[in-house]
Amino acid sequence: MEPLLEVQDLHTQFFTLNGVIRAVDGVSFELAPGETLGLVGESGCGKSVTALSVMRILPEPAGRITRGSILFRGQDLAALPEKEMEKIRGNKIAMVYQEPMTALNPAFTVGDQLGEVFRVHQGLGRREAVKKAAELLHQVGIPSPATRVKDYPHQLSGGMRQRAVIAMAIACNPEILIADEPVTALDVTIQAQILDLILNLRSRLGMSLILISHDLGVVANMVERVIVMYAGRIVETAGVEEIFRSPLHPYTRGLFQSIPRIGRRVETLPEIPGSVPNLLQLPKGCKFVNRCAEVVERCAQEEPSLFPAGKGHFSRCWHQGQG
Numbered sequence: 001m002e003p004l005l006e007v008q009d010l011h012t013q014f015f016t017l018n019g020v021i022r023a024v025d026g027v028s029f030e031l032a033p034g035e036t037l038g039l040v041g042e043s044g045c046g047k048s049v050t051a052l053s054v055m056r057i058l059p060e061p062a063g064r065i066t067r068g069s070i071l072f073r074g075q076d077l078a079a080l081p082e083k084e085m086e087k088i089r090g091n092k093i094a095m096v097y098q099e100p101m102t103a104l105n106p107a108f109t110v111g112d113q114l115g116e117v118f119r120v121h122q123g124l125g126r127r128e129a130v131k132k133a134a135e136l137l138h139q140v141g142i143p144s145p146a147t148r149v150k151d152y153p154h155q156l157s158g159g160m161r162q163r164a165v166i167a168m169a170i171a172c173n174p175e176i177l178i179a180d181e182p183v184t185a186l187d188v189t190i191q192a193q194i195l196d197l198i199l200n201l202r203s204r205l206g207m208s209l210i211l212i213s214h215d216l217g218v219v220a221n222m223v224e225r226v227i228v229m230y231a232g233r234i235v236e237t238a239g240v241e242e243i244f245r246s247p248l249h250p251y252t253r254g255l256f257q258s259i260p261r262i263g264r265r266v267e268t269l270p271e272i273p274g275s276v277p278n279l280l281q282l283p284k285g286c287k288f289v290n291r292c293a294e295v296v297e298r299c300a301q302e303e304p305s306l307f308p309a310g311k312g313h314f315s316r317c318w319h320q321g322q323g
Helices: 047-055 082-088 110-122 125-141 158-170 188-206 216-222 240-245 250-257
Strands: 005-016 017-029 036-040 063-072 092-098 176-180 210-215 225-232 233-239
Touching: 005 047, 017 047, 017 063, 036 047, 036 216, 047 063, 047 092, 047 176, 047 210, 063 082, 092 158, 092 250, 110 125, 110 158, 125 158, 158 188, 176 188, 188 210, 188 216, 216 240, 225 240, 225 250, 233 240, 233 250
Parallel strands: 036 210, 036 225, 092 176, 176 210
Antiparallel strands: 005 017, 005 063, 225 233
């Protein structure tokens, strides 16, 4: 099956007064039609910037794609003029953001903001667009949708706001939905409802899904394949069952060991020592070298490639490269 999305050697950098931040550094992956893919890693590892690069909504002029391609059905989004990209963004590829209050304009009603999607991409008039907006709110489980379209974002609960953002994202039946930490700011019970909603909509609409999360429990129940990122690079990728059963990279194993488990005392919860390196001053060799307990001499001198470690399983570690 031909991939729907191909990210090839993507480099995204931020040009600051202190130097160049290599936020995404040589990332490559594919997404098949209908596939669910998880991007996992600590804050600052490059997962959200990867998504913003695909959507072409980087904060310019500081942030920009400096190398690589983003092929959507064979068309390179990285090289596309902005006018052409506007036809794809929100229409063919849509995004659900971490904090719904930053995605919704407090000065406009929910109906006006949802309706704008239909006015821009489908050419509908205002009245028809608001009617379609109410139908969308019903579709995502918001009660009394005909009334709620007249509400402003602050009049909705956190869960309702996130449902409204999801409604906005699926308005044009996109082929790819990117969900960036979609439940972080919500209560646990609401989190489960939102995740179930995303999965049900994905299944019903036949979308491909890219889920960005630091929560491995969420990822385990949502995706088919996992990409683990660290310091702007992919350090491991495999099917979800394979990576949970047999994580290979020391960073991936550290993430799994840090998950709370029933019967484990909280004070004995393992942690990964140290912190993510400064992206302005990355170490010469493996970027995980200063936090890894399995370092060999080569790790500090040369950065490893993504070595194959089984069918569809790759790990950026010299231990796999040495067989």
